[in-house]
Amino acid sequence: MSTINETRPADALRSGDRQADERASATKPLGGIAGWMDDRLGGAKGVSFLAKKVFPDHWSFMLGEIAMYSMIVCLLTGAFLTFWFVPSASQVVYDGSYVPLQGVTMSDAYRSTLGISFDIRGGLLIRQIHHWAALIFVVSVFVHMARVFFTGAFRKPREINWVFGTILSLLACIEGFAGYSLPDDLLSGTGIRAMNGFIQSAPVIGSYLSYFIFGGAFPGEAIIPRLYSAHVLLIPAILVGLFTAHILLVFLHKHTQFPGPGRTNKNVVGYPLLPVYIAKAGGFFFIVFGVIALISAVVTINPIWAYGPYDPSPITAGSQPDWYMGFADGALRLLPGFLEFETFGFTWSMNIFPGSLVLLPLMWTIIGVYPFVEAWVTGDKREHHLLDRPRNAPTRTAIGIAGISMYVVLFLAAGNDLMAIKLHLSINDITQTLRVLFFVAPPIAFWITKRICLSLQRADRQKVLHGRETGTIWRHADGRFEEIHAPLTPDERWVLVQHEAHEPLELTAGKDANGVDSPIAGKERLRAKFSNFYFRDRVAPATPSELEAAHHEHDDHAAVPDGGHEAIEPAGASQERETIKADKQHG
Numbered sequence: 001m002s003t004i005n006e007t008r009p010a011d012a013l014r015s016g017d018r019q020a021d022e023r024a025s026a027t028k029p030l031g032g033i034a035g036w037m038d039d040r041l042g043g044a045k046g047v048s049f050l051a052k053k054v055f056p057d058h059w060s061f062m063l064g065e066i067a068m069y070s071m072i073v074c075l076l077t078g079a080f081l082t083f084w085f086v087p088s089a090s091q092v093v094y095d096g097s098y099v100p101l102q103g104v105t106m107s108d109a110y111r112s113t114l115g116i117s118f119d120i121r122g123g124l125l126i127r128q129i130h131h132w133a134a135l136i137f138v139v140s141v142f143v144h145m146a147r148v149f150f151t152g153a154f155r156k157p158r159e160i161n162w163v164f165g166t167i168l169s170l171l172a173c174i175e176g177f178a179g180y181s182l183p184d185d186l187l188s189g190t191g192i193r194a195m196n197g198f199i200q201s202a203p204v205i206g207s208y209l210s211y212f213i214f215g216g217a218f219p220g221e222a223i224i225p226r227l228y229s230a231h232v233l234l235i236p237a238i239l240v241g242l243f244t245a246h247i248l249l250v251f252l253h254k255h256t257q258f259p260g261p262g263r264t265n266k267n268v269v270g271y272p273l274l275p276v277y278i279a280k281a282g283g284f285f286f287i288v289f290g291v292i293a294l295i296s297a298v299v300t301i302n303p304i305w306a307y308g309p310y311d312p313s314p315i316t317a318g319s320q321p322d323w324y325m326g327f328a329d330g331a332l333r334l335l336p337g338f339l340e341f342e343t344f345g346f347t348w349s350m351n352i353f354p355g356s357l358v359l360l361p362l363m364w365t366i367i368g369v370y371p372f373v374e375a376w377v378t379g380d381k382r383e384h385h386l387l388d389r390p391r392n393a394p395t396r397t398a399i400g401i402a403g404i405s406m407y408v409v410l411f412l413a414a415g416n417d418l419m420a421i422k423l424h425l426s427i428n429d430i431t432q433t434l435r436v437l438f439f440v441a442p443p444i445a446f447w448i449t450k451r452i453c454l455s456l457q458r459a460d461r462q463k464v465l466h467g468r469e470t471g472t473i474w475r476h477a478d479g480r481f482e483e484i485h486a487p488l489t490p491d492e493r494w495v496l497v498q499h500e501a502h503e504p505l506e507l508t509a510g511k512d513a514n515g516v517d518s519p520i521a522g523k524e525r526l527r528a529k530f531s532n533f534y535f536r537d538r539v540a541p542a543t544p545s546e547l548e549a550a551h552h553e554h555d556d557h558a559a560v561p562d563g564g565h566e567a568i569e570p571a572g573a574s575q576e577r578e579t580i581k582a583d584k585q586h587g
């Protein structure tokens with residue numbers, strides 16, 4: 001029989017152990033609770049790690065949060081809607097409280113959505129919040145993506161997080177499409193009909209794919225329940241899972257920060273997660289929720305009762321999908337009919353297929369691989385935790401704007417019929433113009449953006465070398481007029497000189513000893529071409545010697561009050577500060 005109190009040799013090792021003070025933990029309730037939890041779950045280490053985690057502060061970092069919070073609002077309101085929504089296409093006669101549709105035969109899905117809107121207390125508001133949150137979610141995801149792109153926050157080590165984000169943005173669009181297709185009203189039914197057309201346009205397998213997805217001929221009764229499972233289970237699960245990985249990577253990589261005083265590639269200047277950031281984030285969640293609820297309370301969205309239940313016959317012009325599907329709809333409207341042809345008894349719907357089933361994957365693939373392409377072109381293998389100012393990466397910024405201009409043209413094309421009606425213009429003229437713009441607008445946008453970036457960089461250089469224009473004109477004794485330039489503070493100047501001006505890569509791998517092209521010559525030549533495209537036009541930041549020279553050039557400024565300048569050293573911030581300090585000492 002064994003007794004607990006038997007002393008064992010090993011006990012001697014614990015002679016220095018301190019007994020936990022029962023009374024003490026009982027007295028500090030909060031600490032006590034935390035202590036109690038830690039004793040059992042051991043979370044203290046994790047909490048202290050989080051508490052010490054520092055988050056840089058900048059308004060543009062809130063865009064990802066808006067995406068996160070609107071996604072949470074979608075999940076919460078969506079869960080509410082599942083209590084009443086009936087995902088069925090079976091036909092019923094409506095007998096709810098919305099009089100104009102009483103006695104009309106419709107699908108159970110449409111009937112239950114009417115029920116949520118008119119018979120469930122708060123149902124309409126929740127439906128509105130859910131739809132508006134979805135629209136704001138997708139907008140904020142794209143604006144967040146643009147922020148990350150134009151500041152170069154996708155560079156090493158964040159390439160994978162960029163890819164996760166890219167997939168998240170595509171899923172957000174598909175989730176939205178699946179969601180607004182559920183009520184089975186005339187407009188969403190048209191969307192599903194169009195989707196069926198897209199699927200059928202796939203060469204050879206189109207009709208089989210359509211039968212597989214719709215469970216038979218269109219519309220059938222399977223598509224609504226299938227979209228429902230995708231919308232309330234499959235896609236949200238992937239979204240939340242991928243988003244969690246996304247945020248964990250943000251923690252792992254630490255958040256990037258904009259260049260500024262004391263900020264380097266090795267540190268993060270900002271607020272600790274606990275308590276500051278969490279408090280700010282919590283407050284911001286309720287602001288986002290509040291704004292969405294306010295919009296939802298005053299602006300009607302998706303009034304399905306006005307559209308009526310889905311019926312393929314009464315289709316009209318002016319039926320557009322939700323905004324984030326506009327570009328794909330626009331691409332379809334711009335593709336000319338003559339692209340369709342027949343061979344081997346098969347119809348090749350090249351007037352539909354590229355705009356529907358090719359455009360989306362192609363566009364998202366290009367977005368997803370961009371960080372890897374830029375890294376290959378620049379040959380830059382370093383980690384980047386300091387963000388770029390878009391002007392300092394002119395080619396990347398121009399590529400981004402060119403891409404956005406192409407997207408905008410497609411988006412506008414989705415409203416070609418509305419523009420024709422509202423502006424009393426010919427729909428063919430509008431379509432032709434947009435077809436031309438699709439090819440012409442991006443290169444023009446690229447060129448203008450690049451020129452603007454380069455001139456902004458030049459203006460920065462001028463500002464560093466000559467100070468900020470004050471608009472005050474000084475008249476010298478000899479009658480000359482001069483504008484007074486106010487010197488920049490070292491911090492302001494640092495931001496304008498801290499970036500690198502990449503040089504185009506030199507072509508390395510040429511010919512081997514026998515003058516024969518080395519195997520990788522072709523790839524290297526291509527890379528050198530891209531690198532030249534990226535970095536041929538550039539403006540190098542002002543160097544300390546250039547400022548010194550500008551300083552002496554302004555010797556006569558001595559006569560102008562506040563016109564003095566300071567020397568700089570575009571090395572690490574501290575070095576810069578040292579230099580400035582040194583100058584101050586020498587007066």
Ligand code: HEM
Pocket residue numbers: 060061062063064065067068069071141142144145148153154158161162163164165166167168169172243246250254255256257
């Ligand atoms: C469901 C959609 C998304 C949500 C909820 C989300 C949320 C967030 C949040 C909260 C942050 C940290 C704060 C910030 O920098 O804004 C973040 C960072 C980041 N996100 Fe997203 N994001 C989403 C989609 C995307 C997309 C589409 C991309 C790019 C294609 C992307 C790329 C990144 C990157 C690279 C970071 C790190 C940024 C940095 O450290 O500066 N995210 N995301």
